[in-house]
Amino acid sequence: MPCWNSNQYEERIDRGVCKIEEKKAGNRNMDEMQRPIGVFDSGVGGISVLRELVALMPNENFIFYGDSKNAPYGTKTLEEVRKLTLADAEYLRSRNVKALVVACNTATSAAIHILREKYQKEIPVIGIEPALKPAVSVKENPRVLVMATPMTLRETKFHNLMQKFQDQAEIISLPCPGLVEFVERGELSGEALEHFLKNLFAPYQERKVDAVVLGCTHYPLLYEAISDIMEGKVTLIDSGFEAAKEMKSFLTREDRLSEADGKARFYVSDSVDGFEQLGGRFLDKDINGMIEKIDIEKYAL
Numbered sequence: 001m002p003c004w005n006s007n008q009y010e011e012r013i014d015r016g017v018c019k020i021e022e023k024k025a026g027n028r029n030m031d032e033m034q035r036p037i038g039v040f041d042s043g044v045g046g047i048s049v050l051r052e053l054v055a056l057m058p059n060e061n062f063i064f065y066g067d068s069k070n071a072p073y074g075t076k077t078l079e080e081v082r083k084l085t086l087a088d089a090e091y092l093r094s095r096n097v098k099a100l101v102v103a104c105n106t107a108t109s110a111a112i113h114i115l116r117e118k119y120q121k122e123i124p125v126i127g128i129e130p131a132l133k134p135a136v137s138v139k140e141n142p143r144v145l146v147m148a149t150p151m152t153l154r155e156t157k158f159h160n161l162m163q164k165f166q167d168q169a170e171i172i173s174l175p176c177p178g179l180v181e182f183v184e185r186g187e188l189s190g191e192a193l194e195h196f197l198k199n200l201f202a203p204y205q206e207r208k209v210d211a212v213v214l215g216c217t218h219y220p221l222l223y224e225a226i227s228d229i230m231e232g233k234v235t236l237i238d239s240g241f242e243a244a245k246e247m248k249s250f251l252t253r254e255d256r257l258s259e260a261d262g263k264a265r266f267y268v269s270d271s272v273d274g275f276e277q278l279g280g281r282f283l284d285k286d287i288n289g290m291i292e293k294i295d296i297e298k299y300a301l
Contacts, residue, residue, distance in 0.1 A: 038092030045218030046103030074149020
């Protein structure tokens with residue numbers, strides 16, 4: 001707060017008032033820094049992004065919302081995904097978050113521009129997209145396979161991204177309907193998953209692939225299973241780390257990084273018990289008692 005009279009432009013003599021005003025401003029800045037970062041996904045897959053965010057910014061507070069009740073988003077219509085995404089974001093905004101991470105490739109493709117327009121004056125919104133930039137850099141003129149949901153691969157955002165790098169690599173889209181459901185069930189290994197992945201990658205076993213982009217935040221949680229099917233001969237790349245770096249860079253520039261001990265809270269639209277087991281497993285942390293079920297329909301716009 002300035003130490004002058006706004007009407008007469010005369011500097012105040014009472015320095016005690018100035019000190020009080022400065023302290024209030026400092027408290028407001030501290031409160032701003034301690035506000036949580038909101039992270040949401042269509043289900044438990046966004047935990048892969050939260051894991052990267054926590055690793056880079058351990059002092060931050062996080063609120064994670066997983067819409068497992070409506071998973072997967074990737075096989076829904078564009079209108080359905082936008083409606084669900086706006087409700088997810090509105091719920092987190094109501095929790096006074098200082099920034100928003102859309103930890104879902106499908107939601108990013110379908111609605112990131114709508115979210116940024118809606119919240120640009122309140123909070124920054126960071127989305128996630130298939131990490132093509134590091135993928136095309138694995139070697140000169142590589143063959144890159146992009147695993148993603150059908151909607152992510154259909155949307156204009158992804159096609160624009162492909163065009164950006166098409167002169168640097170052969171980029172092949174691989175829609176993966178049905179794969180998200182394995183993660184939501186906690187089925188990260190076993191004969192059924194192995195059979196599914198073998199059929200998915202069968203056309204590319206003879207045609208050498210240099211990199212596989214895990215273009216859905218659920219897929220990094222299947223890293224070992226995918227690597228085994230590809231016999232460890234390709235580079236697997238996910239986008240969570242890039243999104244986490246972008247968020248940290250923004251908060252650093254704005255001097256809004258927290259310096260306290262970070263905590264995380266979890267909210268879901270479906271089974272708390274299921275999320276406790278899966279989320280704790282992926283985060284390598286006991287999150288029992290830290291999860292609450294909400295009615296996301298209350299936040300539909």
